[in-house]
Amino acid sequence: xxxxxxxxxxRSMRARRFSTLLTALSVSVAVALLLTLLMMKDAGRxxxxxxxxxxxxIVGRDGTPLxxxxxxxxxxxxPRNPIRWAEFEKIRDAHAPEVPMPPGIQPxxxxxxQLGDSFQGLPVVATTEAFFTRFEPxxxxxxxxxxxxxFKENFQAVLGSRAAxxxxxxxxxxxxxxxxxxxxxxxxxxxxFTVVGVLKDTGSAxxxxxxxxxxxxxxxxxxxxxxxxxxxDHGHExxxxxxxxxxxxxxxxxxADLTDADRLITGVLLRTPTREGRDASxxxxxxxxxxxxDTSLTVAQPSQEINRLFAIVGAVDKIxxxxxxxVLAGSAVSILLxxxxxxDLRRRQVAILRVLGCSKGRIFSLVLTEAAIIGVIGSVxxxxxxxxxxxxxxxxxxxxxxxxxxxxxxxxLTLLTMVGVIVLAALAGLLPAVMAYRTPVANNLKPLG
Amino acid sequence: MRAYSHGVTTPxxxxxxxxxxxxxxxxxxxxxxxxxxxLTIAAxxxxxxxxxxxxxxxxxxxxxAGLLEPTRGRVLVAGESVFDAAGASRDKLRGRRLGMIFxxxxxxxxxxxxxxxxxxxxxxxxxxxxxxxxxxxxLASLGLSDINRPVEAMSVGQQQRVAVARAVVxxxxxxxxxxxxxxxxxxxxxxxxxxxxQSCKARGAALLCVSHDPAMAxxxxxxxxxxxxxxx
Numbered sequence: 183x184x185x186x187x188x189x190x191x192x193r194s195m196r197a198r199r200f201s202t203l204l205t206a207l208s209v210s211v212a213v214a215l216l217l218t219l220l221m222m223k224d225a226g227r228x229x230x231x232x233x234x235x236x237x238x239x240i241v242g243r244d245g246t247p248l249x250x251x252x253x254x255x256x257x258x259x260x261p262r263n264p265i266r267w268a269e270f271e272k273i274r275d276a277h278a279p280e281v282p283m284p285p286g287i288q289p290x291x292x293x294x295x296q297l298g299d300s301f302q303g304l305p306v307v308a309t310t311e312a313f314f315t316r317f318e319p320x321x322x323x324x325x326x327x328x329x330x331x332x333f334k335e336n337f338q339a340v341l342g343s344r345a346a347x348x349x350x351x352x353x354x355x356x357x358x359x360x361x362x363x364x365x366x367x368x369x370x371x372x373x374x375f376t377v378v379g380v381l382k383d384t385g386s387a388x389x390x391x392x393x394x395x396x397x398x399x400x401x402x403x404x405x406x407x408x409x410x411x412x413x414x415d416h417g418h419e420x421x422x423x424x425x426x427x428x429x430x431x432x433x434x435x436x437x438a439d440l441t442d443a444d445r446l447i448t449g450v451l452l453r454t455p456t457r458e459g460r461d462a463s464x465x466x467x468x469x470x471x472x473x474x475x476d477t478s479l480t481v482a483q484p485s486q487e488i489n490r491l492f493a494i495v496g497a498v499d500k501i502x503x504x505x506x507x508x509v510l511a512g513s514a515v516s517i518l519l520x521x522x523x524x525x526d527l528r529r530r531q532v533a534i535l536r537v538l539g540c541s542k543g544r545i546f547s548l549v550l551t552e553a554a555i556i557g558v559i560g561s562v563x564x565x566x567x568x569x570x571x572x573x574x575x576x577x578x579x580x581x582x583x584x585x586x587x588x589x590x591x592x593x594x595l596t597l598l599t600m601v602g603v604i605v606l607a608a609l610a611g612l613l614p615a616v617m618a619y620r621t622p623v624a625n626n627l628k629p630l631g
Numbered sequence: 632m633r634a635y636s637h638g639v640t641t642p643x644x645x646x647x648x649x650x651x652x653x654x655x656x657x658x659x660x661x662x663x664x665x666x667x668x669x670l671t672i673a674a675x676x677x678x679x680x681x682x683x684x685x686x687x688x689x690x691x692x693x694x695x696a697g698l699l700e701p702t703r704g705r706v707l708v709a710g711e712s713v714f715d716a717a718g719a720s721r722d723k724l725r726g727r728r729l730g731m732i733f734x735x736x737x738x739x740x741x742x743x744x745x746x747x748x749x750x751x752x753x754x755x756x757x758x759x760x761x762x763x764x765x766x767x768x769x770l771a772s773l774g775l776s777d778i779n780r781p782v783e784a785m786s787v788g789q790q791q792r793v794a795v796a797r798a799v800v801x802x803x804x805x806x807x808x809x810x811x812x813x814x815x816x817x818x819x820x821x822x823x824x825x826x827x828x829q830s831c832k833a834r835g836a837a838l839l840c841v842s843h844d845p846a847m848a849x850x851x852x853x854x855x856x857x858x859x860x861x862x863x
Contacts, residue, residue, distance in 0.1 A: 539726020
């Protein structure tokens with residue numbers, strides 16, 4: 183390799199490797215912070231936009247429409263106030279009737295869901311087959327099965343892709359669901375569910391859910407109700423216990439035992455009829471108003487609620503990005519200080535290079551390029567760190583918030599950040615470069631000490 | 632006065648150094664720090680310039696190298712006027728025509744021995760493909776084999792060889808040596824001077840060595856005191 187300016191710069195950096203490394207590290211941390219925040223901002227919004235798919239409205243009985251959205255689409259919590267089946271039928275028949283539509287009109291749908299049970303901390307969603315056939319978690323992309331098929335009978339279950347991975351369950355495996363979740367739940371060991379299907383990834387919260395039919399869920403809760411009403415009868419003929427004291431009897435309840443008090447749901451995914459090729463309908467506003475006339479219901483329009491959420495979170499985003507920018511500016515100052523601090527050593531090197539025939543202009547360019555190279559190293563390492571941090575944060579978000587985010591670094595934004603950092607670093611190198619340019623040669627060739 | 636060497640100067644070979652009426656002071660109005668009416672060193676000639684501390688010996692070398700601006704006067708190195716060239720042109724002239732050796736070697740820290748010598752070639756305008764072989768050859772000729780070690784990891788003797796190789800590798804017209812043995816004991820000083828003088832001779836470079844060490848006098852046929860160069 184010939185003695186190019188690049189070699190001179192890298193050797194100069196090698197001579198001050200500790201200071202160079204620390205400075206580059208400070209730049210890379212700032213870049214990683216900025217990029218991670220930008221990445222999370224977009225990924226967070228994208229995550230929220232996935233999941234509600236082709237739904238126009240979510241009807242619930244939660245405190246706020248936003249809560250309804252978070253509970254029914256992102257499974258962030260368990261709704262406390264149920265909707266009776268008769269109420270659901272009324273909503274369905276009024277706004278998404280299952281009747282033949284005129285030509286050019288796509289029928290709507292009303293898909294009931296009930297939340298409250300779990301398995302290994304994953305939400306169990308009781309619903310109908312329409313959830314798989316009509317509802318699309320991402321608009322234009324219906325559910326697809328990776329294995330098996332949708333449930334057809336009671337006590338059959340379909341697993342979201344991640345639920346299948348996390349639990350290790352496969353088609354044909356059996357499991358018991360827990361009523362409630364966490365410490366307050368109790369296992370429904372009276373009924374075993376059989377896995378009949380596993381869904382493909384959708385990139386939404388539905389991936390970590392387990393789906394059963396409504397009747398199965400109603401039967402579980404009806405049994406709870408009966409036991410509460412009559413007490414658990416351990417004295418009847420044939421009642422046996424296992425070695426751990428668990429009851430060894432089969433289901434003692436059938437669909438005939440279900441009452442209106444059992445037939446409850448917690449939300450409705452509603453889509454009004456639309457013209458073919460259209461996503462929205464003129465009827466949406468009317469339907470929205472009509473539904474809200476029942477003040478006990480909450481009606482959420484996903485897109486509006488997401489906008490509302492991000493209007494709140496957006497301010498925090500801006501503050502965080504401003505802070506990251508300040509950190510970035512701080513790292514530029516650290517380049518300046520590191521280079522300024524090394525000027526005593528650098529002056530001798532500059533003087534030697536001048537003696538060898540290096541011009542002042544080239545000295546200026548060498549120092550400026552060195553600062554820019556620190557910017558390049560810092561931004562490249564920062565991008566790598568951000569790449570590594572993305573999946574890590576996604577994992578934490580999934581475990582802690584149940585949010586599926588897919589952090590992606592937009593190439594244009596990454597490039598812009600990189601160019602910005604390099605320019606900033608070069609600007610930080612301006613003062614040391616001027617000082618190097620003006621270094622008096624004679625004084626700096628004298629013996630040290 | 633005019634000091635002529637015993638070297639061979641043909642009409643086609645300009646003197647390695649020709650100084651005329653060179654004056655310099657650090658502050659206007661003060662006494663001259665450097666006052667040389669005339670000094671000529673023929674190509675390949677070796678001269679010792681003596682003088683006490685603060686007599687302006689080192690300042691004279693920096694003026695010859697074009698690192699300081701004179702108050703007035705003229706310096707020609709291999710027939711090229713140092714002060715007629717400005718900025719990068721003067722730097723290029725210094726890179727091509729001059730080599731410098733210092734008391735403390737002034738090697739580039741963080742660079743290997745080979746890279747130190749290659750840097751000299753690079754600034755002298757040597758084509759990139761020739762830099763490595765020429766630098767390696769110069770170091771080998773001075774008995775250095777471990778040329779890819781950083782200079783700070785080398786012994787004083789090895790560093791001195793690197794410094795000499797760096798000064799002569801470009802085949803300069805003139806090598807300026809500024810107290811090259813001041814920090815060495817007499818035995819090592821003698822060895823170092825032999826190395827410098829032989830290297831310059833081998834490359835056909837003239838040598839102007841400044842020193843206040845009286846022991847150096849015997850090594851040079853041509854000796855001058857800096858005070859004797861002034862016009863009175």
